[in-house]
Amino acid sequence: MSKKTYDLLKNKFNISSEVLELIEKSETEVSSGFRELDDIMAFNQYKVLEAFQKNNIRDMHFSWNTGYGYDDPGRDAVERVFADVFNTESTLVRPIIVNGTHALTLTLTGILRPGDQLIYCTGAPYDTLEEVIGIRGEGKGSLKEYGITYKQVELTEDGKIDFPALKEAIGPETKMVCLQRATGYGWRKAISIEEIEEWVKFVKAIDKNIVCMADNCYGEFLHTKEPTDAGVDIMAGSLIKNPGGGLALTGGYISGRRELVEKVSYKMTSPGIGGECGLTFGQTRSMLQGLFIAPKTVNGALKGAILCARVFENLGYDVCPKHDDIRSDIIQAVKLGSPEGVIAFCQGIQAAAPVDSHVVPEPWDMPGYDDPVIMAAGAFVQGSSIELSADAPIRPPYIVYFQGGLTYEHSKFGVIKALQELYDRNIL
Known part of the structure; x- marks a missing residue:
């Protein structure tokens, strides 16, 4: 992270040095595995492109x-x-x-x-x-x-x-x-x-x-x-x-x-x-x-999930999957152990959003669910979980589910804000 970026996050977003140092440490530990993810992304990008060209997609199709x-x-x-x-x-x-x-x-x-x-x-x-x-x-x-x-x-x-x-x-x-x-x-x-x-x-x-x-x-x-x-x-x-x-x-x-x-x-x-x-x-x-852009978007979300896993591993929390596990979805689960931790995490994710960042999500009785659910998703498309989001049913053992981010940088920022929220409330 450059000094300019570091200073911006500290001065404009009130992120503590403690949080930024943990993020930097964790990112260094996982970044060597990103090359393989990029290879998968490139294959899928070209696969999608070939399907477009095979079907002669043109302006009339819009x-x-x-x-x-x-x-x-x-x-x-x-x-x-x-x-x-x-x-x-x-x-x-x-x-x-x-x-x-x-x-x-x-x-x-x-x-x-x-x-x-x-x-x-x-x-x-x-x-x-x-x-x-x-x-x-x-x-x-x-x-x-x-x-x-x-x-x-x-x-x-x-x-x-x-x-x-x-x-x-x-x-x-x-x-x-x-x-x-x-x-x-x-x-x-x-x-x-x-x-x-x-x-x-x-x-x-x-x-x-x-x-x-x-x-x-x-x-x-x-x-x-x-x-x-x-x-x-x-x-x-x-x-x-x-x-x-x-x-x-x-x-x-x-x-x-x-x-x-x-x-x-x-x-x-x-x-x-x-x-x-x-x-x-x-x-x-x-x-x-x-x-067309989905392979790249998924790639960024996946990297963000891996970073999230490593950050909370370094803090001693149980996570699933582990940062170095082979993954088959973009979801990262973190066992926070308390409703206060889950709510703080989700409110941090909401505060990291480009849309509705001022909103404070709370658990509610959502149709189709047996327990109160909290959902954080300040998204351009309501409910979009490829955009930065987190959600959880409020029930033991109080697991939060983190996913998405249209870019890796935004997914990373979601982890930063969630972590800062937990620190600010003395939950960590």
């Missing part, structure tokens, strides 16, 4: 139709590009998919039928999916209410897929086995591409007709392969996470085998119409431009 949206060249071009990037037969990419939970719900409800069984092999799903499946909540149209049964296979103690338990759980009624790649609000490392490949082979050896579905939220562009490269039949994710690059204003995607994506499209609109209708509302430019 226009949009009205009404039903028949024969929308921009929408169709976006979906072809995403399909090529993800190496799949078909992809839905729509602004009417409101978030990752919606994309996953469409996938589940589009493919599963009464009498089918769904198995989650990575333990409990993300909180917002519990009501979709029917684990909690009544009268909301869950899978359970439509006669779709559910089994849950916990991960092993070291956070791996429990293959013997999964084999025992699979039966003749099993239609789909789901995997959540990212940690969610858990305390484990994300599932690696190598583990996903092993999982697909394992399930298909038992019954080749079982659909292997991956929740790919927070995992895009972490490696040179995606779950669909590893054999997954279908996957889903959000455009205001990794693949939108911080520019997509809204939306989600579902990508995979053509016949499965087609079934999902009928749930998205209606049987017989599917993906042939639906406006993009002028979002194709931001979707494509966001996808």
Whole structure:
């Protein structure tokens, strides 16, 4: 860090020398590993560029139709590009998919039928999916209410897929086995591409007709392969996470085998119409431009997560993953041990934002969650978690989840401000 930058942070942002010295020390300790991340980023950048050129993306694709949206060249071009990037037969990419939970719900409800069984092999799903499946909540149209049964296979103690338990759980009624790649609000490392490949082979050896579905939220562009490269039949994710690059204003995607994506499209609109209708509302430019810069954006967020891990390791806190672990999502979990620590961390992240930095987030009863949740995200796109953000359910052992940053420098600054907030409140 140059003296000019050091002085700016001290004088304009009131960052203490103690915090800056810890950041400098931690960054020096992790920066040697950044070269490998840059190599992955370069591969993914060129992969995305090739998909753009293959599909002859041009200015006309940034226009949009009205009404039903028949024969929308921009929408169709976006979906072809995403399909090529993800190496799949078909992809839905729509602004009417409101978030990752919606994309996953469409996938589940589009493919599963009464009498089918769904198995989650990575333990409990993300909180917002519990009501979709029917684990909690009544009268909301869950899978359970439509006669779709559910089994849950916990991960092993070291956070791996429990293959013997999964084999025992699979039966003749099993239609789909789901995997959540990212940690969610858990305390484990994300599932690696190598583990996903092993999982697909394992399930298909038992019954080749079982659909292997991956929740790919927070995992895009972490490696040179995606779950669909590893054999997954279908996957889903959000455009205001990794693949939108911080520019997509809204939306989600579902990508995979053509016949499965087609079934999902009928749930998205209606049987017989599917993906042939639906406006993009002028979002194709931001979707494509966001996808184009996404590898670089993800690279910066990943470096920020690694720095965060090392800083809190140096302070003696438990973190997951460790700074030198192989990662498969952009999330960094830090076990702070108290609600005061979690709240201070999140308020520090909010204070580091370019938008709404004056806002002070507090825990609240957020729809879809069983505990009060605090969310810090002073973002250009509301709720965007590829932008600098942090969130946590207020429950023991009081873990905060840090992610994002449109640039590495901003992600780093988020760590600086969160750390300063903890120091100022005598929590450290």
